[in-house]
Amino acid sequence: MKGKVIFIGAGPGDPDLITVKGRKVIEEADVIIYAGSLVNKDVLCPARDDCEIHNSAYLNLDETDEIITKAVNEGKLVARVHTGDPSIYGAIAEQIRELKKHDIEYEIIPGVSSLFGTASVLEAELTLPEISQSVIITRPEGRTPKPAGESIASFSKHHATMCIFLGIGMIDKVVDELLEGYEETTPVAVVKKATWPDQQIIRGTLKDIAEKVKDANITKTAMIVVGDVLDPGDFNASKLYDKNFKHEYR
Incomplete structure (x- = not known):
């Protein structure tokens, strides 16, 4: 049975700012690849003792792809942990392109951007x-x-x-x-x-x-x-909480 890759936005630095969903994946992952130059390592504290952890600061795209492909073919869950939210300067598109070549299932969990x-x-x-x-x-x-x-x-x-x-x-x-x-x-x-x-x-x-x-x-x-x-100085309040403004979004 093939495994899966889940991209996780780890947040800006404070380990408590990772999403609950992202933390659950880190707890369950068999393999974690994290952006070690940017991600606070405390984010990985919930990982299992037997989890295989790689720092992508020392890996190029081909090496990362090799680790992922091997793990997924062994039926393992791979957590690919990025800083902030991976959709902004996260370089996930090039990784996803490789996953598609290998027909590897993947998911993206958003994070709190820096x-x-x-x-x-x-x-x-x-x-x-x-x-x-x-x-x-x-x-x-x-x-x-x-x-x-x-x-x-x-x-x-x-x-x-x-x-x-x-x-x-x-x-x-x-x-x-x-x-x-x-x-x-x-x-x-x-x-x-x-x-x-x-x-x-x-x-x-x-x-x-x-x-x-x-x-x-x-x-x-x-x-x-x-x-x-x-440094706005004085400014006009929005209409959101204006007592004379009626709408459905308050």
Whole structure:
């Protein structure tokens, strides 16, 4: 009998932020492959003593595929554990493509994205009435190319809330692109390892955030959030709880 692969979003760092469904799979798995450079290892604590555990930080796609195929052909349950939610920069599509080649059954369990972990520790609502009702999720172009028209500079002209993954190592370039559309006074927050015990929060504006990040020596595993929602001052309340507004969603 063939086994199965279940992709699990482990959440942003705090092991209690994994879903109940995800934790149950970790408890039951015969084999776990986890993104060791990003996933808090405490997430794996419920695993069985006889569970075979691999750190994918030391594996390429072919090696991961080999481990999965062997386990599934032996009828085993494989938990493929990713950081945050695997649908955002999780590289699961290429893994699923290989599973389909081998006719391997799979499932995806969503997780709490580091984006939302970041918003929570910033105590921020990313969509405030009349300030920003859109959130742009993006990354700068690095070794992974981006489609034409998806530059940070072009997105900045919308003045929406922007959440930038994988950009802290090129903070100067990111700021230069953001200034194509936003003002120098636009609030910015950088959060390193949101929800981890050693998380760091740096606040500033586009004028000074790059220098502050360098002074704090933050070079990886950090989210950049840009927009007036971070320091809105006074703002109009939404219609959701307006006593004069009737609708079915309250």
